[in-house]
Amino acid sequence: MKKIGAIILSTVLTAILASGCGNNNTEKSGNSASGGNTGGGTIKIGADLELTGGQASFGDSASKGAKLAVQQINDAGGILGKKLELVVSDNASKSEEATQVAQKLITTDKVVTIIGASTSTNTLGIVPVATEKEIPLVSVGATNPKVTVDERTSKVNDWVFRAAFIDPFQGQVMANFALDSLKAKTAVIYTDTSSDYSKGLQKFFEETFKSKGGEVLSQESYQQKDSDFKAVLTRIKAANPDVIYLPGYYEEVGKILKQAREMGITAPFLGGDGWDSPQLAEIAGADALNDTYMSNHYSPEDTAAEVTSFVDAYKAANGGAVPDGMAALGYDALKLVADAITRAGEADPAKIKDALAATKDLQLATGKITLNETHDPVKAAVVLKFVAGKQTFETKVNP
């Protein structure tokens, strides 16, 4: 009996230690951005974000972006004569907690709109709550089409909107970029089959690439946590494509790029926003990243006025940190809500919902946004090129 207890105790403590490692990025973020709740004088907006757990860095950036937006709006006098108050709550990167947090925000904090979460899965945990309670939801980072359109009934979720563009769009952008800018005629697609995100990008890249006259030489696949890719890369080398589309997350992408370049594959690699992490350059090495391109929501190096003013304000508020894509999306999600409240004329959830659905040509940090009939933003994507291990702005692709 004693022995079992000892085994259990040590295993449990190890596990806690392991799970604790994911949390060291968590920033201090009290549960209220503007502090004093004076009741009638404020409009409350809830943020259901990943402040701890596996996706903590996404949620952390998004909440900083949203707080910046709130601060700017309040400094400019608020909305409809009232100040905005952002109530940030942690969903620990779990969808069932996202559900509970949404219930808490609506019932206890009485928010009129919720922004969050920063991943599709966690947002799906909020969607039924928002629909049932009739509170508008603007997802920060959900890119999966089924967040706004119910996959079983194909009906648009009335109360759900999003700030990020959807997966199919990224696939199309990169296919067009490969054909038009890189003059590619043949491609190999190398997909992460353990991720829906990767499979979504792969599907739409292939469709667009083929329909515009390109040829897909072969489809290859890997799984998350794989570490040796040489067998597949040998086949890819033999196929000798003009470009290789690699829609995965940075961890495996970094290893694949490193091994591919070591094996002498010189063709350009293309990817999506899953590449967006400082760790990519650390894993792959700056040399391996030469001649690679990724699509993303925005680039801090974009010289458009709305981007530079956002980047400057964010740096000033966060001690010089450069905002990543998720920070820009958090900022945009809150600006979308603020714009809708202004146009609605009062902080009433139903009116905010109608105003959100009618969002048109709104200038935000990630571009000019129009929400289409499925509540997805129609906006430009940027293509970034890696130069000496750093993302540099290559071009902006309009839908």
Add this chain to the structure above:
Amino acid sequence: MKKLNKNFWVGIIAALAFYGVVQVLLTTGIFTDVTRSMLLLIGVNIMLAVSLNLITGITGQFSIGHAGFMSVGAYTSAILTLDYNVPFVPAIIAGGLLAAVFGVLIGMPTLRLNGDYLAIATLGFGEIIRIIMLNTEYVGGASGLSGIPAKTTWTMLFLFTLITVVVINNFIGSTHGRACIAIRENEIAAEAMGINTTRYKIIAFTIGALFAGMAGGLSAHTFYVITPGSFNFLKSFEIIVMVVLGGLGSTAGSIVGAVFVTLLYTYLREFPEWRMIIYSIVLILMMIFRPSGLLGKTKFSLGKFGKKEAKANDAISENSAP
């Protein structure tokens, strides 16, 4: 015998009274949705902890695969209600039964192992289930199933939790339960006394899996979304923490542990930056100052509030400990 019956009925009546009070508070709106979903989560966690306690605390088989059984139940019942329009209760029961089948299938080869070896084998099982779900397009792959109808009501959940506790508690008190305890205390001695150790281990494993599967189904119908990632080995550890914290081998302890961990976790949500630190410190302090858990080996009996029996039990276990 009479005493046992009296205890049993006092327990049931106390539980029903608790149910009635909560039901009134819910219908009058004093308890909000937040409290309601917390109560549902507590119920699910009680089912998980009590069923794992049967395997780990009573039979002494260290299993890290409990989240695997939970996911079998969750996926089965969710698919049944989503794609086949099966009513809620049969779907939950079907989920539990399939999890029990897995319990037998996994138990047969692995329960011949013991201690650390069994732990590794069950860990492997949990991961295999997760990887299968991850790569099966039909169950949604990595993004899982979403839009599951929230059919779990307080009444349903209460009934399932009560059934779990009563069935497992009665099992523990029966001949079979005593055989399981014998296996925990000394497997060789138990075998020498004519107990078919493998058979009893499989029985305990199967009953545990059955209720874990039902808990999974109830949880899926509370929180709308299930993904393979929510049933990883960390989830199994969460359940183990509840059992150990409450007192390994005590049903009442598992209940207290489940309630305590769930409340702790929920209320710490307000302090995201401190959440894991406080949670870990509480666990460490608990294990240093109260290694036998909150309730030690207290038996489940509201009639006497478990006082006398607890002492008697502690004395026994202290004597038997080497």
